[in-house]
Amino acid sequence: DAGVIQSPRHEVTEMGQEVTLRCKPISGHDYLFWYRQTMMRGLELLIYFNNNVPIDDSGMPEDRFSAKMPNASFSTLKIQPSEPRDSAVYFCASKGLASGASQRKWNEQFFGPGTRLTVL
Amino acid sequence: AQRVTQPEKLLSVFKGAPVELKCNYSYSGSPELFWYVQYSRQRLQLLLRHISRESIKGFTADLNKGETSFHLKKPFAQEEDSAMYYCALNTDKLIFGTGTRLQVFP
Numbered sequence: 001d002a003g004v005i006q007s008p009r010h011e012v013t014e015m016g017q018e019v020t021l022r023c024k025p026i027s028g029h030d031y032l033f034w035y036r037q038t039m040m041r042g043l044e045l046l047i048y049f050n051n052n053v054p055i056d057d058s059g060m061p062e063d064r065f066s067a068k069m070p071n072a073s074f075s076t077l078k079i080q081p082s083e084p085r086d087s088a089v090y091f092c093a094s095k096g097l098a099s100g101a102s103q104r105k106w107n108e109q110f111f112g113p114g115t116r117l118t119v120l
Numbered sequence: 121a122q123r124v125t126q127p128e129k130l131l132s133v134f135k136g137a138p139v140e141l142k143c144n145y146s147y148s149g150s151p152e153l154f155w156y157v158q159y160s161r162q163r164l165q166l167l168l169r170h171i172s173r174e175s176i177k178g179f180t181a182d183l184n185k186g187e188t189s190f191h192l193k194k195p196f197a198q199e200e201d202s203a204m205y206y207c208a209l210n211t212d213k214l215i216f217g218t219g220t221r222l223q224v225f226p
Contacts, residue, residue, distance in 0.1 A: 033213065033214075042206075042218040043164075043219065045213055045214070048213055056212075091163070091164065107152060107210045108154070108166050109214055111163040111165065112163060113162070113163045114163060
């Protein structure tokens with residue numbers, strides 16, 4: 001398995017533009033998480049899904065942010081319009097049964113490589 | 121309230137020195153705790169989980185329920201240990217601490 005896949009790896013855009021970040025979780029995982037990492041605030045959970053349903057979106061900073069999971073193998077995080085303060089590394093993570101019963105017991109999350117977003 | 125506290129933003133040591141990265145948690149139930157590591161510009165990866173009581177790359181961490189702590193220790197730090205370390209508490213989601221950057225100087 002290739003692990004959690006995120007695209008793009010780097011995104012540079014101008015303020016006001018729409019940004020879409022993509023994530024493919026590990027096949028069979030039933031949980032998907034979106035995180036944002038900045039120097040100032042560290043690692044923040046934005047939203048997470050269970051079986052494609054959003055469970056907790058309390059970490060989503062404001063209405064400019066939205067996330068979807070149309071099926072078990074794909075999720076998007078959209079920022080519209082983007083602002084310079086959105087510049088950060090965005091990580092996607094997944095966990096679930098596919099990694100084996102023992103790992104399910106440990107509840108390990110597997111992280112993607114991240115998308116480094118720069119909003120000018 | 122469910123919370124993870126890592127009091128040190130930065131910990132600098134010389135190679136060969138002992139290392140202890142502190143982590144305290146607040147949780148009413150029976151905690152499930154992890155340490156994640158992030159090397160420069162790489163993804164987070166699981167380092168340790170308290171249930172397994174294992175030693176990875178020379179690191180160990182013991183859960184102390186009385187002190188509500190899960191400190192990460194290594195007796196002799198190596199330069200390649202330089203990274204960002206996050207302590208995390210598992211509920212239905214992971215609650216991360218703010219992280220400690222470990223710098224190991226030659």
